[in-house]
Amino acid sequence: MSPTPSDDAARREVVNDLVSGGLCLAVSLGLAWVHFAQAGRLHDNFGRDPGPALLPQVLLLCLGLAGLGLSARGLLGLRRTAAMAAPGSVRSLWPALAAVLLMAAFIPLRGLTGAAAALAVIGAALAVLAGRTDTARWPVTALMGGAAGLALYALFHFGLSVPL
Amino acid sequence: MTSDLLATILSDLVSPTLLGLALLGTVLGLVFGALPGVSSTMALAVMLPFTYGMETAPAMVMMLAVFFSSVYAGSVSAILLNIPGTPGAMITLLDGHAMARKGRAAEAMSYALIASIFGGVVGWILLVLLAPTIAHYALQFGSPEYAAVVLFGLALVAYASSGDTLRGLAAGAMGLLVGVVGRDQVTDVPRFTFGTADLQGGIDIIPLAIGLFGIAEVLSLLCRSKDAADPVPESAGRTWPRLRDLVGEFPTALRGSVIGTFVGAIPAAGSAVAVALAYAFEKRLSRTPDDFGTGIPRGVVAPEAANNACVGGALIPMMTLGIPGDSITAVLIGVLLLHGLRPGPGLFENQPDLILTIYGGLFLAILLTAIVAGAIGIPVYRRILAIPQRLLMSAVLILCILGAYSVRNAVIDIWVAIFFGAVGFAFIRLNIPVLPLAFGAVLGPLLEENLRRTLLIHKDVGVFFERPVSLLLVSVSLAILVLPTVIGLLAKLRRPD
Numbered sequence: 001m002s003p004t005p006s007d008d009a010a011r012r013e014v015v016n017d018l019v020s021g022g023l024c025l026a027v028s029l030g031l032a033w034v035h036f037a038q039a040g041r042l043h044d045n046f047g048r049d050p051g052p053a054l055l056p057q058v059l060l061l062c063l064g065l066a067g068l069g070l071s072a073r074g075l076l077g078l079r080r081t082a083a084m085a086a087p088g089s090v091r092s093l094w095p096a097l098a099a100v101l102l103m104a105a106f107i108p109l110r111g112l113t114g115a116a117a118a119l120a121v122i123g124a125a126l127a128v129l130a131g132r133t134d135t136a137r138w139p140v141t142a143l144m145g146g147a148a149g150l151a152l153y154a155l156f157h158f159g160l161s162v163p164l
Numbered sequence: 165m166t167s168d169l170l171a172t173i174l175s176d177l178v179s180p181t182l183l184g185l186a187l188l189g190t191v192l193g194l195v196f197g198a199l200p201g202v203s204s205t206m207a208l209a210v211m212l213p214f215t216y217g218m219e220t221a222p223a224m225v226m227m228l229a230v231f232f233s234s235v236y237a238g239s240v241s242a243i244l245l246n247i248p249g250t251p252g253a254m255i256t257l258l259d260g261h262a263m264a265r266k267g268r269a270a271e272a273m274s275y276a277l278i279a280s281i282f283g284g285v286v287g288w289i290l291l292v293l294l295a296p297t298i299a300h301y302a303l304q305f306g307s308p309e310y311a312a313v314v315l316f317g318l319a320l321v322a323y324a325s326s327g328d329t330l331r332g333l334a335a336g337a338m339g340l341l342v343g344v345v346g347r348d349q350v351t352d353v354p355r356f357t358f359g360t361a362d363l364q365g366g367i368d369i370i371p372l373a374i375g376l377f378g379i380a381e382v383l384s385l386l387c388r389s390k391d392a393a394d395p396v397p398e399s400a401g402r403t404w405p406r407l408r409d410l411v412g413e414f415p416t417a418l419r420g421s422v423i424g425t426f427v428g429a430i431p432a433a434g435s436a437v438a439v440a441l442a443y444a445f446e447k448r449l450s451r452t453p454d455d456f457g458t459g460i461p462r463g464v465v466a467p468e469a470a471n472n473a474c475v476g477g478a479l480i481p482m483m484t485l486g487i488p489g490d491s492i493t494a495v496l497i498g499v500l501l502l503h504g505l506r507p508g509p510g511l512f513e514n515q516p517d518l519i520l521t522i523y524g525g526l527f528l529a530i531l532l533t534a535i536v537a538g539a540i541g542i543p544v545y546r547r548i549l550a551i552p553q554r555l556l557m558s559a560v561l562i563l564c565i566l567g568a569y570s571v572r573n574a575v576i577d578i579w580v581a582i583f584f585g586a587v588g589f590a591f592i593r594l595n596i597p598v599l600p601l602a603f604g605a606v607l608g609p610l611l612e613e614n615l616r617r618t619l620l621i622h623k624d625v626g627v628f629f630e631r632p633v634s635l636l637l638v639s640v641s642l643a644i645l646v647l648p649t650v651i652g653l654l655a656k657l658r659r660p661d
Contacts, residue, residue, distance in 0.1 A: 141555075
């Protein structure tokens with residue numbers, strides 16, 4: 001019998017538990033390594049003050065325990081649920097990655113062309129990306145996106161005196 | 165007292181100068197507050213230099229108008245764009261944005277406005293009536309109580325957020341870790357700064373919230389296929405709710421307002437804790453708690469009433485004790501100090517007219533926000549939805565970049581927003597609630613400060629269980645986190661299969 005949509009949803013939650021648990025464990029272990037490897041006064045005895053290392057250590061422990069709990073729940077769930085009929089594809093994430101890269105491009109572009117031109121270019125590119133499945137012609141979309149970028153630049157730079 | 169207050173309000177209403185300044189403040193607050201990244205604090209800070217040449221009374225009236233209207237307007241970007249303008253609007257987006265996605269954006273904004281006005285009026289009444297008494301009790305709070313309040317707030321958020329409590333707790337722990345990034349306030353030792361100078365001052369909450377809520381939402385929309393896309397549709401429904409629906413929300417608004425005023429009166433607890441408490445309380449009382457987060461008016465009314473009631477609440481310790489309830493009242497204290505006045509008990513003795521002007525000014529701000537936002541604001545905000553999605557998404561991402569940068573004019577804040585945008589996007593994909601992360605980041609420094617002070621003074625965590633208020637708060641927090649799991653397990657055991 002093939003898996004039903006509700007089976008798929010249950011399996012997806014199991015996968016989410018496993019990935020979330022792995023993420024929590026990785027973050028807690030990674031930050032613990034940074035925390036305990038830090039030289040200087042972080043781990044000094046501050047007398048009556050519990051010191052600046054106390055809360056981070058408690059939180060890293062909590063995060064690690066939450067990661068273990070999620071991983072254990074995910075592993076138990078693997079046994080109880082069937083494999084998904086249509087697993088999600090990582091390729092579907094490319095628009096998000098492209099948008100992140102475009103936003104990050106603002107900082108070097110601002111240095112090269114100035115903030116107004118950078119925002120116009122990025123606004124145009126983001127509008128084309130967001131409207132990729134629309135029926136509107138892309139040059140028009142790009143022009144309107146660029147204009148929106150310039151309008152927001154004007155609002156923040158001239159209206160709110162933000163030194164862009 | 166009552167007749168003096170009425171006379172002050174009337175004189176404010178007929179004074180062209182005060183009325184004009186209050187109107188200007190209201191309009192600016194509605195514009196600033198609706199812009200993502202431009203918080204109420206920033207709106208007040210921008211307006212502060214304009215008060216240099218003014219008398220104290222007109223300056224306070226204008227600033228109170230900016231304060232109140234911008235707190236309401238923070239809900240607009242939360243509802244329309246899923247970006248909370250202020251920490252107080254973080255909860256509103258759960259149901260407000262969900263309503264917007266159902267084509268009920270204008271109605272959600274109307275509910276938010278009515279609840280905000282109601283909350284503002286209740287907060288104002290309690291401010292006028294109970295100021296000295298509430299301030300007295302708030303002053304009794306020691307560091308164990310503050311630390312317990314933070315734990316309580318986080319437990320409520322982890323419980324009330326969508327997803328499950330374990331994932332919510334993991335997100336909350338991550339948020340608290342974000343809150344400790346930077347140089348320690350007491351020992352000046354850097355933590356998790358990775359050797360960069362940019363992180364020495366910590367991570368600002370506004371770029372973090374912009375990334376987690378604004379950027380992540382747009383990234384999520386970008387990845388949906390055309391068929392599955394469910395963006396905010398242009399609202400075809402009514403703008404104003406039906407009277408009988410409004411009447412049904414009255415108890416919620418009242419409970420939210422009372423919670424907001426009392427939590428707002430606790431110095432440094434702030435609107436973030438108040439809205440979480442009001443929302444979780446309503447969810448707990450509801451016969452259909454699973455409906456919360458799916459776009460129900462109650463999920464907008466409770467946090468918005470609490471959020472705006474906090475305005476009156478936050479003024480209580482500010483005026484009676486000189487203690488800022490939050491960063492916004494810290495700026496208001498700055499206005500009084502600029503004019504040579506020190507807020508505190510002495511203000512009531514030496515400047516009774518100014519106290520009445522502040523009371524009258526806040527009432528005027530509530531009145532003008534109702535009129536301006538109701539008549540002009542909502543119809544204008546509503547037009548935002550007529551903008552094509554491709555342009556709106558592009559504009560929102562640029563707004564996020566500019567909003568993050570404008571907080572401190574620092575490039576690091578753009579990186580922070582983008583980083584947390586990616587984190588928020590991953591959380592959405594993994595069905596991890598985002599809200600506890602943001603709340604943890606807001607409350608982390610407060611928790612650490614009070615936890616360390618408690619251990620420094622009392623040397624033992626047992627003190628949390630010895631003082632009645634902290635014992636109650638810690639017990640309720642544990643019950644909130646543990647009881648649903650225990651009840652779920654018991655229900656499973658009872659099932660015959």
